[in-house]
Amino acid sequence: MTRRVGRTAALWLAPSALGVGLFFLAPLAVLVWLTTQSWDLLAPPSWAGAGNLAILGDGGLLRALLATVVIGALALAIELLGGFALAHVLTSGAPGSAVLRTLLLLPWLTAPLAVGVVARWVVAPSDGLLAHLVGARVDLVADPVAAPVIVALAVAWQGTGFAALVYAGALAAVPREVRLAGSLDGLGRWGVAWRLDWPIVAPTTAFLAVVGVVQVFGLYDLVVPLTGGGPDRATETVAMHIVRAAWERFDVGGAAVLAVAVVAVEAVLVAAILRRTAGRLR
Amino acid sequence: MTRRRESRVAGTVVAVAATALTVGPLLAIGLLAFTGPDQFARDGLGIPSPWTLENFAALFADPATMLRPLLLTTAVAAILAVVQTATAVLAAYVFARLEFRGRDALFAVYLASYLAPPVVTFLPLYSAFAAAGLIGTFWALVLPFALASPYAILLLRQAFRAIPAEILDAAELDGAGHATVLRAVVVPLARPAIATVLLVAAVSAWNAYLWPRLAAGVRFPQVQVAIGSLQSQYDSNWTLVMAGTVLAVIPPLLAAVVVQRPLRRALELQAGS
Numbered sequence: 001m002t003r004r005v006g007r008t009a010a011l012w013l014a015p016s017a018l019g020v021g022l023f024f025l026a027p028l029a030v031l032v033w034l035t036t037q038s039w040d041l042l043a044p045p046s047w048a049g050a051g052n053l054a055i056l057g058d059g060g061l062l063r064a065l066l067a068t069v070v071i072g073a074l075a076l077a078i079e080l081l082g083g084f085a086l087a088h089v090l091t092s093g094a095p096g097s098a099v100l101r102t103l104l105l106l107p108w109l110t111a112p113l114a115v116g117v118v119a120r121w122v123v124a125p126s127d128g129l130l131a132h133l134v135g136a137r138v139d140l141v142a143d144p145v146a147a148p149v150i151v152a153l154a155v156a157w158q159g160t161g162f163a164a165l166v167y168a169g170a171l172a173a174v175p176r177e178v179r180l181a182g183s184l185d186g187l188g189r190w191g192v193a194w195r196l197d198w199p200i201v202a203p204t205t206a207f208l209a210v211v212g213v214v215q216v217f218g219l220y221d222l223v224v225p226l227t228g229g230g231p232d233r234a235t236e237t238v239a240m241h242i243v244r245a246a247w248e249r250f251d252v253g254g255a256a257v258l259a260v261a262v263v264a265v266e267a268v269l270v271a272a273i274l275r276r277t278a279g280r281l282r
Numbered sequence: 283m284t285r286r287r288e289s290r291v292a293g294t295v296v297a298v299a300a301t302a303l304t305v306g307p308l309l310a311i312g313l314l315a316f317t318g319p320d321q322f323a324r325d326g327l328g329i330p331s332p333w334t335l336e337n338f339a340a341l342f343a344d345p346a347t348m349l350r351p352l353l354l355t356t357a358v359a360a361i362l363a364v365v366q367t368a369t370a371v372l373a374a375y376v377f378a379r380l381e382f383r384g385r386d387a388l389f390a391v392y393l394a395s396y397l398a399p400p401v402v403t404f405l406p407l408y409s410a411f412a413a414a415g416l417i418g419t420f421w422a423l424v425l426p427f428a429l430a431s432p433y434a435i436l437l438l439r440q441a442f443r444a445i446p447a448e449i450l451d452a453a454e455l456d457g458a459g460h461a462t463v464l465r466a467v468v469v470p471l472a473r474p475a476i477a478t479v480l481l482v483a484a485v486s487a488w489n490a491y492l493w494p495r496l497a498a499g500v501r502f503p504q505v506q507v508a509i510g511s512l513q514s515q516y517d518s519n520w521t522l523v524m525a526g527t528v529l530a531v532i533p534p535l536l537a538a539v540v541v542q543r544p545l546r547r548a549l550e551l552q553a554g555s
Contacts, residue, residue, distance in 0.1 A: 015372065015430070017388070022429070023430070103304050106305075109535060110535070113489070114506070117509060124518075157307070165549040218399040225510060239492075246405055270397060
């Protein structure tokens with residue numbers, strides 16, 4: 001019996017394990033090796049020792065991390081609060097909420113690059129939607145404060161519907177009695193939502209926060225057409241920072257160092273979110 | 283009583299605002315795609331008058347601009363969706379149903395590959411594909427993603443675990459092997475989840491931009507790569523760019539409307555993961 005289980009397991013896992021091994025674990029090993037190499041993608045790589053670590057000192061990574069965190073925090077705040085509020089509308093059975101559920105799927109399935117293109121048209125300085133509405137040139141993407149906000153709004157446009165649908169699933173599982181007890185205790189509808197539902201769906205919030213962190217650390221496609229990382233790198237995310245080091249400055253070793261550092265930071269963030277929720281549940 | 287009405291009004295306001303914000307941008311792309319460049323210069327956004335196909339005609343004048351990327355992306359998305367779903371069904375069954383030593387550790391490794399930012403593996407992958415002379419080929423687009431989709435495995439594992447154990451045990455008592463149980467019981471019962479996984483896999487392949495650009499950008503541009511270069515090339519020719527964007531956005535949205543029920547169900551289930 002066990003032998004048969006073992007054989008089935010090994011056989012059926014083989015294709016996906018091969019995929020994870022060849023296209024995730026092996027690349028990670030290669031990445032670590034690349035951190036010690038000096039390579040411009042053309043000539044054969046040569047040993048650089050710890051020389052590539054110098055890239056950590058030029059301030060670029062810190063700036064990229066800061067831009068990523070600012071964009072991510074703002075987008076995530078909108079996604080979580082907006083999604084939570086929308087989920088209440090969806091679960092209230094209001095007329096049209098079934099249609100709204102379908103519509104909310106659409107941004108999530110739209111290509112991030114296309115979202116960036118459309119957002120770019122909205123804020124394009126001279127012929128964009130805003131410029132037309134105002135009737136004058138409006139150059140928001142050249143403003144170092146407005147640009148990250150615009151990127152965050154575009155990211156949130158994609159993520160809020162997704163968050164609402166996931167929250168709606170969690171809210172549907174909240175026992176009726178809990179809410180009834182809450183309203184008998186004199187909590188209004190907002191009180192029930194905020195003081196009862198919100199803590200109950202904490203695991204869902206943690207799940208969405210982890211997904212949000214993963215997404216913002218990979219954020220690239222949407223930013224390229226929208227701001228190109230500008231102005232003066234105010235919206236250059238960590239992913240864009242790594243891509244530029246490797247494929248624009250052809251410093252593969254340095255890019256590998258950046259990538260390892262970014263994975264470490266992301267892992268710490270994800271672990272912190274998971275630990276926080278686990279602690280709260282116990 | 284008034285409080286109740288107030289909260290209902292608030293709910294309606296939120297619903298209307300959400301609908302407008304969601305649909306507005308998509309509607310705008312649609313209108314611009316059928317607007318002539320002259321009218322765009324004059325009015326910005328408006329109802330096209332007359333409705334024109336000239337933007338699309340310009341896009342298809344040279345098959346290299348949009349037609350070939352659309353066909354290529356369709357092929358890549360179809361291959362990846364089918365292969366990823368097949369390998370994910372097998373892996374998810376093992377993770378959901380079979381007990382063996384190291385199972386949870388192995389699953390954690392699968393999950394980790396979903397959490398790492400893609401660009402981190404793209405760097406070494408690019409190096410390896412370059413060393414193998416595969417950059418600029420069709421294989422570079424398909425190979426890295428074909429064998430394993432951790433997201434698909436996660437989602438299917440959850441769906442398979444939701445099938446009551448008694449049904450599966452009964453089938454096994456009747457002498458059915460794992461292959462039979464999977465084919466005759468699990469797959470039919472998990473059809474909504476499998477449809478979702480097929481859709482998500484196809485849509486992610488369709489929407490991919492960074493890896494396709496790096497791996498085969500010039501010779502085999504996928505549709506998002508084509509839109510990206512369209513936008514940087516014709517920076518102020520918005521009606522043309524939006525016509526291309528419509529073509530890049532519509533197929534996933536249509537597919538989603540077709541399988542919307544299972545897809546929504548899958549998202550709602552994620553809350554419990």
